[in-house]
Amino acid sequence: MSVPEGALVSVCVLLRDRDVLHARRVAGQELEKLGARSVKKTRFVTAVSEIGRNAVMHGGGGEARIYSQVHPPCVTVVCRDKGPGIADVDAALCDGFSTAGSMGRGLGGARRLCDQMEIETTVGKGTCVTMVARL
Amino acid sequence: MSAASAIYFVEGVLLVAIQEDISDTDILDLQEALAERIVRDSARAVVMDINALEIVDTFVGRILAQLASVSKLLDAQTYVVGMRPAVAMTLVELGMDLPESKTALSLSHALQDLRGKPLA
Numbered sequence A: 001m002s003v004p005e006g007a008l009v010s011v012c013v014l015l016r017d018r019d020v021l022h023a024r025r026v027a028g029q030e031l032e033k034l035g036a037r038s039v040k041k042t043r044f045v046t047a048v049s050e051i052g053r054n055a056v057m058h059g060g061g062g063e064a065r066i067y068s069q070v071h072p073p074c075v076t077v078v079c080r081d082k083g084p085g086i087a088d089v090d091a092a093l094c095d096g097f098s099t100a101g102s103m104g105r106g107l108g109g110a111r112r113l114c115d116q117m118e119i120e121t122t123v124g125k126g127t128c129v130t131m132v133a134r135l
Numbered sequence B: 001m002s003a004a005s006a007i008y009f010v011e012g013v014l015l016v017a018i019q020e021d022i023s024d025t026d027i028l029d030l031q032e033a034l035a036e037r038i039v040r041d042s043a044r045a046v047v048m049d050i051n052a053l054e055i056v057d058t059f060v061g062r063i064l065a066q067l068a069s070v071s072k073l074l075d076a077q078t079y080v081v082g083m084r085p086a087v088a089m090t091l092v093e094l095g096m097d098l099p100e101s102k103t104a105l106s107l108s109h110a111l112q113d114l115r116g117k118p119l120a
Ligand SMILES: Nc1ncnc2c1ncn2[C@@H]1O[C@H](COP(=O)(O)OP(=O)(O)OP(=O)(O)O)[C@@H](O)[C@H]1O
Pocket: A050, A054, A055, A058, A059, A081, A083, A084, A085, A086, A092, A093, A097, A098, A099, A100, A101, A102, A103, A104, A105, A106, A107, A108, A127, B058, B059
């Protein structure tokens, strides 16, 4: 994905579940500043939660960078880790696919919940997921 | 038990108000504490108020669903109350539902249902 639109607002370290909570709070606040409605905000923050949690649980931790832009209004979250990467992204996006014995709804669900989502991943190097909410 | 959510026992019902900033660890602790309380207090129902939750992701959704299944095995009905409309819409999009729990708009609706009265 190209350079995120807007200005960098915050860099959140993602090592533990608490960190995911912080990152999603910041993302929610930025959307609120732009006047996002509650459904928009809930959807996007849920996506950030799923992707942030994946970075912590599967990616061994990483960081989330949050960008905000007024014209045209959008919030972008770039979530990056240096974990094992995803071997088959298409399979991972399918509901029900999980290597963790979980429900495997996070990745596919997150994509449905944001306006744009891109996954860049290299096996053995890491994963970077970019999520965009447009207002 | 963490301070993230308090459990109250009223009229045979365990009431839990989940706090806004509940962490994964807190909610796992809560799940365990509730299972123990159901047995210790011989509770017939668990009412979980999730109105403070701005979002319910797959993790929290799964814990809520598991909690309801555990309660059922221990012979208590679970009610989830106070779900925000945006949260309901998001859960549908995540393809999640809470099969073993009854949902009610508010605590008083849940209590009315428990007393077997029709909803006003
Ligand atoms: N950041 C990541 N690094 C490595 N693998 C990942 C990452 N994110 C997702 N995956 C892989 O993609 C799979 C699907 O992810 P998804 O979030 O959909 O499901 P899950 O995390 O296993 O379960 P849940 O429904 O609880 O989110 C994971 O099981 C994992 O194998």
